[in-house]
Amino acid sequence: MTDSLKRNVVVIAVVVFVLGLLSLAGWANWQNRKQAAARLQAQQAQAVLVADDNSGGALHMSSPLVGKPAPAFTLTNVKGEKVSLASYKGKAVQINFWATWCAPCKIETPWLVELEKQYAPKGFEILGVSVDDLDKDDKNQLAKDIAGIAKGAQDLHIDYPVLIDGDSIGKPYGDVDVFPTSFFIDRKGTIVAASFGLTSKDDLEANIRKALGEGN
Numbered sequence: 001m002t003d004s005l006k007r008n009v010v011v012i013a014v015v016v017f018v019l020g021l022l023s024l025a026g027w028a029n030w031q032n033r034k035q036a037a038a039r040l041q042a043q044q045a046q047a048v049l050v051a052d053d054n055s056g057g058a059l060h061m062s063s064p065l066v067g068k069p070a071p072a073f074t075l076t077n078v079k080g081e082k083v084s085l086a087s088y089k090g091k092a093v094q095i096n097f098w099a100t101w102c103a104p105c106k107i108e109t110p111w112l113v114e115l116e117k118q119y120a121p122k123g124f125e126i127l128g129v130s131v132d133d134l135d136k137d138d139k140n141q142l143a144k145d146i147a148g149i150a151k152g153a154q155d156l157h158i159d160y161p162v163l164i165d166g167d168s169i170g171k172p173y174g175d176v177d178v179f180p181t182s183f184f185i186d187r188k189g190t191i192v193a194a195s196f197g198l199t200s201k202d203d204l205e206a207n208i209r210k211a212l213g214e215g216n
Helices: 003-045 104-121 139-155 200-212
Strands: 048-052 058-062 074-076 080-086 092-098 124-130 181-185 191-196
Touching: 092 104, 092 200, 104 124, 104 200, 124 139, 181 200, 191 200
Parallel strands: 092 124
Antiparallel strands: 048 058, 074 080, 092 181, 181 191
């Protein structure tokens, strides 16, 4: 091999090596940006403590999602039917994250059943989003899981739609980890209020009225 050819081989090897490093650096930079964006999205959606000027500055949980469009989703109900949030356009909607094992949910749900009946004629709907675990790898167990959710809803006399696999939409709603949690959406699709944990029936009704445009 001539000296000239050797030099060319070396140069080509160096160029390939440098391009490889640049490619790795670009991939790593893309991964870092992707992870940073995911962290920022989660932080922007998570609930935070804020002072309530209407109650002497007392702290309460609020969501940065209030005032923003409700994240779209499509889930399956306990009957196996697809239900999308978009199909409720023009109505006031409460998205209620709950579970059959959640003791506070069992206290709150009878209030929701009553309030849904009271305000449904005005265009109000509740979507009960179950966060119960589902074994998606075992069809027989999955069927039992769904039947258990349906039975729990029946025991609580829930007559509004009960959707499953709520964990799949938890992240866009702020990594929901307190139950019950509710988001109240107005007729334009904007989240106007949120509640975390067990609250009072009066508070729930006030948020429903706000979603309907009847309260502040």
